[in-house]
Amino acid sequence: xxxxxxxxxxxxxxFPGSLKAFEEYANKYNDSSRTKKxxxxxxxxxxxxxxxxxxxxxxxxxxxxxxxxxxxxxxSLPPQISKEPLEEDIQSYCDxxxxxxxxxxxxxxxxxxxKRMEKRRKNRPAGxxxxxxxxxxxxxxxxxxxxxxxxxxxxxxxxxxxKIDSEQSIGKVKTQCESKI
Amino acid sequence: xxYIEFAGPPGTGKTTILKKLLKSKEKCLSLDEVYxxxxxxxxxxxxxxxxxxxxxSYLLKSGLFFLEHKKSLYLTKMYLDQWVSMV
Numbered sequence: 111x112x113x114x115x116x117x118x119x120x121x122x123x124x125f126p127g128s129l130k131a132f133e134e135y136a137n138k139y140n141d142s143s144r145t146k147k148x149x150x151x152x153x154x155x156x157x158x159x160x161x162x163x164x165x166x167x168x169x170x171x172x173x174x175x176x177x178x179x180x181x182x183x184x185x186s187l188p189p190q191i192s193k194e195p196l197e198e199d200i201q202s203y204c205d206x207x208x209x210x211x212x213x214x215x216x217x218x219x220x221x222x223x224x225k226r227m228e229k230r231r232k233n234r235p236a237g238x239x240x241x242x243x244x245x246x247x248x249x250x251x252x253x254x255x256x257x258x259x260x261x262x263x264x265x266x267x268x269x270x271x272x273k274i275d276s277e278q279s280i281g282k283v284k285t286q287c288e289s290k291i
Numbered sequence: 292x293x294y295i296e297f298a299g300p301p302g303t304g305k306t307t308i309l310k311k312l313l314k315s316k317e318k319c320l321s322l323d324e325v326y327x328x329x330x331x332x333x334x335x336x337x338x339x340x341x342x343x344x345x346x347x348s349y350l351l352k353s354g355l356f357f358l359e360h361k362k363s364l365y366l367t368k369m370y371l372d373q374w375v376s377m378v
Contacts, residue, residue, distance in 0.1 A: 158326040165329035172294050173309050174322045179298040208294070214308075216299025223302025235301050253300035260298075276303045283304065284311050291295065291316055 117160035118153055128206035135203050139186040139193055144237070148185045155181055159208055171291055178207035179264070183256040187249055189237050195256050204263040213269050214287055215261050218276040220250040294322075 122129050136148040155178055162172065182203050186195035224243070227233050238246055261271045272290050276283055297305040312319050 158322055161329045162322060162325050165332060166325050167292065169318070170292060170325075171316070171319045172292060172322050172325055173312060173319055174294055174296040175306055175309050177294075177296040177298070177322070179296050183298070210294040210296040212293070212295040214295065214297045214299075214305070216297065216303035216305050216308075218299075218303045220300075223300055226302040226304065250300045250302075257298055257300070274299070274303075274308075276299070276308075280304065280307060280311070283308050284315070287308055287312055288316060291312070291319065 114153070114157050117157045117164075121156045121160055125206045131202055131206045135182075135199055136185055138199060139195065140188050144188050148181075151176075151181055152185075174210065177210065179210070179213060179257070179260055182207065182260055183253055184235075186256055187252055189241055189245075189249070191249070191252065195252070195259070197259055200256065200259050201263055204260060204267070209264055209267045209269050211269065212290065213261055213264060213271045214274055214290075215257060215271055216274045216276045217254055217257075220247040222277055223250055 118129070132152045133145075133149060136145045136152070140148055155176070159177075182200065183195075185203075186199070224247070233239065234241075234246065238249060241249065261269075265271045270290075272287075274283055274286060278286075297309050299305050309321065313321055
């Protein structure tokens with residue numbers, strides 16, 4: 111067993127039943143090929159957190175991009191949505207993750223998001239490239255809704271949720287975030 | 292150590308702001324950065340032992356022992372380092 115595998119085992123020990131819960135969650139909303147991807151990404155997040163906890167103890171703020179919250183919402187949103195994410199499934203998912211101390215929850219109008227993505231080299235995230243504009247807007251809306259549910263659950267678990275209106279200028283958003291760190 | 296997660300649909304500017312905060316706030320580090328450093332240090336420190344099956348088994352047992360006794364993973368690591376220095 112490699113270090114990565116060990117981290118997964120240690121995580122399962124800390125959150126008994128978590129791996130099975132992740133698998134059920136991924137299976138419920140995705141076909142087999144996307145389920146594989148979803149589970150790989152969950153494992154990657156687990157590995158990063160566990161290696162960090164094992165080796166790092168300095169008094170710092172660890173900023174997490176694509177962590178458990180983001181992965182949890184993404185996992186229930188395949189390009190072709192066949193099932194609406196259920197609150198009970200999201201609750202079960204949230205019971206098996208490391209709750210961040212703070213969550214910066216970004217939202218913006220779907221038009222704004224689209225415009226920003228068009229400026230990127232890679233445009234949309236992988237898997238969503240071939241969707242029509244209206245379909246992708248629907249994904250963005252569902253993404254917002256799913257994150258709202260996750261953030262409510264995490265808030266009840268002690269996470270401080272800071273909502274960020276990212277229609278504002280980058281400077282203003284940065285100032286808002288800085289004031290919370 | 293405090294974890295701050297950034298979440299939001301794509302195109303909301305999460306990563307842009309995160310990168311700016313990493314530059315402007317002294318006490319901020321990214322999880323990716325800490326993870327990469329931790330792995331590097333861990334591998335360097337324990338070079339020669341990582342391929343040993345005995346080491347893997349020990350690491351797992353000590354990790355589980357400390358988790359069962361509700362100790363932090365950092366303590367597990369300290370214990371592990373002590374063991375390595377004695378071998």
